[in-house]
Amino acid sequence: MRLLQTRALTDLGHAFNRPNSQVVAVAASVVLLVAGFAMWAAWLTRDVDEPRLTVTFLQTSYGESIFIRTPNDNRLLIDGGGDENEVAHSLGSLLGPWDRNIDIVMLTHPDTDHVGGLTAVLGDFHVDTVIHSGIQASSDVFDKWSTAIEDHNDVVVVRPGMTLGLDHDVFLDVISGGCLEASVVCANANDASIVARLRHGEISFLLTGDIERAAELRLANSIANLRSTVFKAPHHGSATSSTSSFIEVVDPAAVVVAVGTQNRYRHPDEDVMARLKRAVGADRVFRTDLLGAVVFETNGKRLWTVYQN
Numbered sequence: 001m002r003l004l005q006t007r008a009l010t011d012l013g014h015a016f017n018r019p020n021s022q023v024v025a026v027a028a029s030v031v032l033l034v035a036g037f038a039m040w041a042a043w044l045t046r047d048v049d050e051p052r053l054t055v056t057f058l059q060t061s062y063g064e065s066i067f068i069r070t071p072n073d074n075r076l077l078i079d080g081g082g083d084e085n086e087v088a089h090s091l092g093s094l095l096g097p098w099d100r101n102i103d104i105v106m107l108t109h110p111d112t113d114h115v116g117g118l119t120a121v122l123g124d125f126h127v128d129t130v131i132h133s134g135i136q137a138s139s140d141v142f143d144k145w146s147t148a149i150e151d152h153n154d155v156v157v158v159r160p161g162m163t164l165g166l167d168h169d170v171f172l173d174v175i176s177g178g179c180l181e182a183s184v185v186c187a188n189a190n191d192a193s194i195v196a197r198l199r200h201g202e203i204s205f206l207l208t209g210d211i212e213r214a215a216e217l218r219l220a221n222s223i224a225n226l227r228s229t230v231f232k233a234p235h236h237g238s239a240t241s242s243t244s245s246f247i248e249v250v251d252p253a254a255v256v257v258a259v260g261t262q263n264r265y266r267h268p269d270e271d272v273m274a275r276l277k278r279a280v281g282a283d284r285v286f287r288t289d290l291l292g293a294v295v296f297e298t299n300g301k302r303l304w305t306v307y308q309n
């Protein structure tokens with residue numbers, strides 16, 4: 001991951017501002033110029049002392065990793081990318097050499113591009129609690145992780161419906177994950193990914209692991225309200241996911257496509273990208289492979305995004 005040296009910041013406004021009403025057709029170069037100035041202006045005028053929730057979609061070579069810090073600096077890492085040491089190294093850069101504490105590490109599902117970097121994190125950091133979907137995999141990478149968590153004294157297998165209180169007014173609602181309802185879900189580890197909504201005040205993030213069409217459909221039909229401010233497109237923007245009906249029920253104001261810079265699957269899919277851009281506006285779809293780490297900050301009312309460009 002490249003370091004977060006450029007602190008360009010975009011004010012995405014209040015929760016659920018509908019971006020389409022704000023899209024103005026202007027030549028791309030002009031947009032970039034103006035946006036660049038606006039980002040810096042917004043950054044310079046922000047109240048740096050205001051406690052905020054920070055959600056960082058790290059740039060990885062393979063897979064994805066999301067690092068969450070609450071206003072009182074409680075920390076949750078969701079997935080670890082596919083490279084063995086990359087995410088541990090990135091966290092070291094973010095936290096500094098002497099800070100080795102992470103409250104919760106969560107594995108959404110056991111694919112290598114999510115579990116690959118977590119064993120090193122468990123080795124390098126003091127982790128209080130490990131949460132996972134309970135789904136197993138047969139790979140050397142997964143075996144290493146399984147061995148690493150065997151002796152951990154606080155390991156939780158996730159249950160849909162559980163809510164983790166991460167801080168005052170910061171919650172993680174577990175919507176889905178693990179073997180649910182029938183073997184149908186377990187037959188596909190991607191669809192058994194932990195899906196969770198992170199909430200702070202009026203702002204929310206729908207974190208979707210690698211779920212595909214079937215899980216999207218099941219969630220859309222069974223969960224009363226999936227509406228979220230920020231939508232992490234499932235499965236790295238793959239053609240198997242981000243169906244129109246799912247995007248419609250989530251109704252996001254911004255989208256993150258967390259995709260490895262060296263992924264071998266040619267993620268994200270072009271049609272999916274077009275669909276996501278139509279839904280929220282091209283300037284509100286953020287790709288980690290192109291932008292670097294994509295960081296959102298929120299005070300529970302407004303939402304800002306920062307990334308290296």
Ligand SMILES: [Zn+2]
Nearest residue numbers: 063111113210
């Ligand atoms: Zn994946």
